[in-house]
Amino acid sequence: VIAKVLGERGMSNLRKQIRDILGQIDIAVIKKSSLNKLREEAGRNNGASFKQSALPEGTEEYLRADNPRLQELRSRYANHPAADHSLWATEFLDRELKLPYFRGDNAYVFQTRRATEASYILSAYHVKSADKLNLLSRLQEDDLFGNFTFNFNDELTVSRDLLDSVMEINFLDQEIGITKIPDFTVLDIGAGYGRLAHRLVTGLPNVRSVFCTDSVAESTFISEYYLRFRKVDERAKVIPLDEIENVLTNNPVQLATNIHSFSECTLSAITWWLDLVARHKVRYLFIVPNNKEFTSCEKNGARSKFLPEITERGYRLKASRPKYDGATSVQRLGVFPSEFYLFELSA
Numbered sequence: 001v002i003a004k005v006l007g008e009r010g011m012s013n014l015r016k017q018i019r020d021i022l023g024q025i026d027i028a029v030i031k032k033s034s035l036n037k038l039r040e041e042a043g044r045n046n047g048a049s050f051k052q053s054a055l056p057e058g059t060e061e062y063l064r065a066d067n068p069r070l071q072e073l074r075s076r077y078a079n080h081p082a083a084d085h086s087l088w089a090t091e092f093l094d095r096e097l098k099l100p101y102f103r104g105d106n107a108y109v110f111q112t113r114r115a116t117e118a119s120y121i122l123s124a125y126h127v128k129s130a131d132k133l134n135l136l137s138r139l140q141e142d143d144l145f146g147n148f149t150f151n152f153n154d155e156l157t158v159s160r161d162l163l164d165s166v167m168e169i170n171f172l173d174q175e176i177g178i179t180k181i182p183d184f185t186v187l188d189i190g191a192g193y194g195r196l197a198h199r200l201v202t203g204l205p206n207v208r209s210v211f212c213t214d215s216v217a218e219s220t221f222i223s224e225y226y227l228r229f230r231k232v233d234e235r236a237k238v239i240p241l242d243e244i245e246n247v248l249t250n251n252p253v254q255l256a257t258n259i260h261s262f263s264e265c266t267l268s269a270i271t272w273w274l275d276l277v278a279r280h281k282v283r284y285l286f287i288v289p290n291n292k293e294f295t296s297c298e299k300n301g302a303r304s305k306f307l308p309e310i311t312e313r314g315y316r317l318k319a320s321r322p323k324y325d326g327a328t329s330v331q332r333l334g335v336f337p338s339e340f341y342l343f344e345l346s347a
């Protein structure tokens, strides 16, 4: 109505007057469409999103909240001490995860929040030069299940899934030579949709098994589906929470990994997992926390430090370094900078 009364010129004057008045108190008005574009360019989208890529046949039919397998896992996990959740409560999952698009920017792997196409390209240059194992040329990437991918010089398709996995595997090889240990066996705690397990067994022929475990029923359910879909489930095995003790008793593992997971757990859940790895004498523990303070996430929002819990169980820091080691600019501006920490159980 106002536009009709004032006409185009009047509207333009009105906009100018509003801008002038608000400008005096340091406020700017911006069109919603322009704001969204700016947010996108700055990589500051706050919510979950996914690439509208096609889904493989049968995905939507299987990955449903009412799937009996998911219901079964939920009831099996309900009262387990490691499933004493804070952040990973039902509301978080409802908001952050659309089951069929589990590889989108969501609770598992932030991709377009806090990162732009430019940060992907910058990171890809670094990863390419740091990838001593040449994994980038051997591992493939696609946009299935909502994954955001970026074209790197028409040479490679990259994503956070791929770049992070390549850096993590190279770090583990530099520190403990995982490519040279015959029948290497890994336990991935808080394995998400199976990202690292998929990359480890595809990239390293000497890896006999990666056991993926988790206290969130949805993660077990999705990773079972994903690793089966990638046809790596003979070596990348998903172990439900209530079976992990038994599996470790019969299958010793040399390395346990925990990537962006303990930081999202309560201290009581973390200590349950640390007791498990110490009891089974897992030699190496690789942790990528969400911050350098190694803080947990408690139900009341408090944060407790879990580093002392690691050392109290006999683990000593063997190595640590930034994800984009030796490149401070990439560590500042690249995709999701973080720190790698490797602990070793004292003899």
Ligand SMILES: C[S@@+](CC[C@H](N)C(=O)[O-])C[C@H]1O[C@@H](n2cnc3c(N)ncnc32)[C@H](O)[C@@H]1O
Pocket (backbone or CB within 6 Å): 082, 083, 084, 085, 088, 107, 108, 109, 189, 190, 191, 192, 193, 195, 196, 213, 214, 215, 216, 219, 258, 259, 260, 261, 262, 264, 265, 266, 269, 270
């Ligand atoms: C941010 S995601 C990271 C997933 C995966 N590690 C990766 O890097 O792709 C956090 C993971 O921690 C798991 N998680 C949350 N609470 C947990 C708990 N109490 N015990 C074990 N895992 C938990 C979630 O289910 C999810 O798989």
